[in-house]
Amino acid sequence: MAEPGALLADGYDVALFDLDGVIYLGPDAVPGVVRATDELLRLGKKLMYVTNNAARSAEVVVQHLRSLGYTAELDMVLSSAQVASAYLGEKLAKGTKVLVAGTENLRELIAAAGLTPVASADDGPEAVILGYDPEMSWPLLDEACLAIGRGAVWYACNDDSSRPTQRGVVMGVGGMIASIRAALGGDPFTFGKPFRPMMDEAVRRTKAKCPIFVGDRIDTDIIGANQAQMDSLMVFTGVHGKHELVAAGPGERPTAIGKDVSALLLPPRRLSLASLGCRNLSERAEFFEPRGPRKVSQQALRAENFVGQLDGGADCDGQRAVLRAGEIVLLTDPSDLESQLSALWAVANLAWANPGIECAAALRSLDLVG
């Protein structure tokens, strides 16, 4: 447990970051995050940028991050293409032919790993590796299909089903995987988040003893961290928000939430869950007694009239949520973003402890959280 006054980052030696929705949004840095990452470096934390995008080289990612104002070196970037090529280089004999369905970056990494990239099933590849390529051609997917059909082992750098762009959502490399699966059945061995190889390689390269993963997506970042038994911080600057958080099942829940990366430089949220069925009345009164003057909403007033019927509650830094008549109700009326995130953490934890419970009204009232 962190000491009072300690920062969330104090519990970790390495922070691993997803890029899109965490570090940048489209062409721009997420506001305040350049300063936060510089402060983390000043505090002696190791940082690594962990991206599923296999199309871009680490050098290109470093240049992009620097152009946005971030401190970035080559050893601070890890892509799914790097993880895949390192793995295949170790697993396969030198010179083994690998059919590469991906960008020049992936081909170069496969060659640098001592393997022989090929583009035709007739070359007799022992493996096929798929990576995101915005100019992927149908004939090359045919070659991948033919090679897999002839017995080559099927690998994929990552399997993201979609890719957010400034014009909307388009298919990710998962679309290519789905098209091959439609023809042949089966699934590739996959390296990127949420799968272990990516997370394990990030830990290996940073020599992390106690890392935290910072991400905006539950399906890749948070599940990936959990599968690697790593703590995670879910930030609200990207794809997923309060509804996805509350709906997250076991194994899909972050260890912390925050507005953005700068939450690492704030004290961790303090949560207490009460199962009031096991407590006496005086403990109930103490738990729910208001701490000093506060603004109380009509919804909260209505909820407090039902104190006698409460059968469970959560308190996060003074923001309280209770169970009442099959619904989660907020007893407080937070008006700033940080207080609303604390209230959300109370609501989410109470919802996770009571699967299927209604909490739409409580979430609606947290209007500053996406």
Ligand SMILES: [Mg+2]
């Ligand atoms: Mg993201």
